[in-house]
Amino acid sequence: MSKDLNKVQNKVFSSEFKSFCKKQFSKDMKSLEEERKKALLFALAISLGITIGFLSVFFLFGEYASSDMKNGMLASYVFFVAFSWIPINKYKKKSKNTIMPKLLAFVGDFQFVDTYNKRSSIVNYVNSLSLFGKYNSIDIDDVLEGTYNNINVSIAEICLKDKYTNSDNEKRESIVFDGVLLSFKSFKKFKTRTVVKSEHIKIFKNAKQVNLEDPDFEKIYDVESEDQIEARYLVTPAFMNRMVEYSRSNKTGKITVSFENENVNIAVHSTKNWFDVPILKPATDVSIYKGILFDLILILKIIDALKMDQNIGM
Amino acid sequence: MIIAISVVAFILAIILYSCYVSVVKNANTAREALSGIDVQLRKRYDLIPNVLTIAKKFMEHENDLFEKIVMLRTQAHNCKSGTKEKFEAESQLDTQMKSLMVNVENYPQLKSDETMLQAMRTYNEVEENISAARRFYNSALTQLRNSIQIFPGSLFASCAGDTSDFSYFETDPASKAPIDASKYL
Numbered sequence A: 001m002s003k004d005l006n007k008v009q010n011k012v013f014s015s016e017f018k019s020f021c022k023k024q025f026s027k028d029m030k031s032l033e034e035e036r037k038k039a040l041l042f043a044l045a046i047s048l049g050i051t052i053g054f055l056s057v058f059f060l061f062g063e064y065a066s067s068d069m070k071n072g073m074l075a076s077y078v079f080f081v082a083f084s085w086i087p088i089n090k091y092k093k094k095s096k097n098t099i100m101p102k103l104l105a106f107v108g109d110f111q112f113v114d115t116y117n118k119r120s121s122i123v124n125y126v127n128s129l130s131l132f133g134k135y136n137s138i139d140i141d142d143v144l145e146g147t148y149n150n151i152n153v154s155i156a157e158i159c160l161k162d163k164y165t166n167s168d169n170e171k172r173e174s175i176v177f178d179g180v181l182l183s184f185k186s187f188k189k190f191k192t193r194t195v196v197k198s199e200h201i202k203i204f205k206n207a208k209q210v211n212l213e214d215p216d217f218e219k220i221y222d223v224e225s226e227d228q229i230e231a232r233y234l235v236t237p238a239f240m241n242r243m244v245e246y247s248r249s250n251k252t253g254k255i256t257v258s259f260e261n262e263n264v265n266i267a268v269h270s271t272k273n274w275f276d277v278p279i280l281k282p283a284t285d286v287s288i289y290k291g292i293l294f295d296l297i298l299i300l301k302i303i304d305a306l307k308m309d310q311n312i313g314m
Numbered sequence B: 001m002i003i004a005i006s007v008v009a010f011i012l013a014i015i016l017y018s019c020y021v022s023v024v025k026n027a028n029t030a031r032e033a034l035s036g037i038d039v040q041l042r043k044r045y046d047l048i049p050n051v052l053t054i055a056k057k058f059m060e061h062e063n064d065l066f067e068k069i070v071m072l073r074t075q076a077h078n079c080k081s082g083t084k085e086k087f088e089a090e091s092q093l094d095t096q097m098k099s100l101m102v103n104v105e106n107y108p109q110l111k112s113d114e115t116m117l118q119a120m121r122t123y124n125e126v127e128e129n130i131s132a133a134r135r136f137y138n139s140a141l142t143q144l145r146n147s148i149q150i151f152p153g154s155l156f157a158s159c160a161g162d163t164s165d166f167s168y169f170e171t172d173p174a175s176k177a178p179i180d181a182s183k184y185l
Helices: A005-012 A015-061 A067-084 A086-098 A100-104 A115-128 A215-220 A228-234 A237-248 A287-305 B002-058 B063-078 B084-104 B114-149 B153-160
Strands: A137-148 A151-165 A171-185 A194-197 A208-210 A222-225 A255-260 A263-269
Touching (some): A005 A287, A015 A067, A015 A086, A015 A100, A067 A086, A086 A100, A100 A287, A115 A137, A115 A151, A151 A287, A171 A287, A194 A228, A208 A228, A222 A228, A228 B002, A228 B114, A237 A255, A263 A287, B002 B084, B002 B114, B002 B153, B084 B114, B114 B153
Antiparallel strands (some): A151 A171, A171 A263, A194 A222, A194 A255, A208 A222, A255 A263
């Protein structure tokens, strides 16, 4: 059965949703809140203790320490602070795995995937895409998988960086992509690669610029493909129209679309922290779950806006 | 003075050469686009007999339509590619095939036949590819015309070869006419 995302969104923002959550998950919320408090306290205590400890050592013995020792101490300080965040990450993960699966059912049968176990397959998939420019590092945050309107959808929050050493031998990094990658099987069959992007840069080899008829579309997007006919088979006038409409009513950030690996891949460029569980908000605050659901709805609305869930041939 | 003249002449030669290259490239792209349409049309020609064979099993009263489609297929196949006649024949063939697809609705047995459904799906896919190939051709032809009609490209118009036969693909007037929805309700 197809889902109407606007109806789901209205439901999520209604007052009944709050009482529904309180009624259904009050026990889970209370236990999560306990865990959140403990995690926060642990992180604060460790961070504060370590900071005071390291500052004292620096003040007392700083002038006798060599630069290598100072760097070593700084690295161990960063390590301990990161260590103090482990319970916080655990709490965030637990919160996404206890309450969210039941709430995500409002939209489809979505669930958060363990990024640690799935990392290599996600990295391989991202590396196989022509959507992004040159990068050499991938950070994966949240990954969701599920079915929306009978389409299997994967959503990954990723950050791609290009790390390099400049002429002064300093390590630098530039962010190539920060946002969400949405992938699902295409109704249309194709053999080559086609990318619709909003930057006028060439991102993959053997690609040729595709000049299309819609001047409004051409102003916003640039199409590159290995096959001029296949590109037009995929990027139809109706599709161009929908892309322009989406760009005008943009609620997520600019998007880049690629047709490759038998899939449609949509990269949503946005520095926003998607699907986040804020540690400073109590776990009993329903707005946390509303926020995550709203993020998912925003992403899935792209499929609706581009009519990618319908086999209409346009 | 001689150096200045040589430099100007050299720059002029480069400009003219790049115009020549662009005209030849655009002409070749237009020809490539035209052959792209032919490839897709070939698929349609191959598919039509299959569709007709399946349809004939169930549609006993549509012999006139079948004959018309066969005749138009032969006519379209024999026309020179890129010509107005070819586009017109193709357009008529397309109209007749569409009416065949509509008539399928009147034969419930045929409508639910899996081979017919598969054939119709494939036919629709081929149609979408033909439309994409036509769009590529129209775009390539616009680029070619722009390059040979605007100075200094017009100096090299003859290098593009015989372009008189190239014409834009346009839909037939019947498909532009307003649709009377009451006929279908």
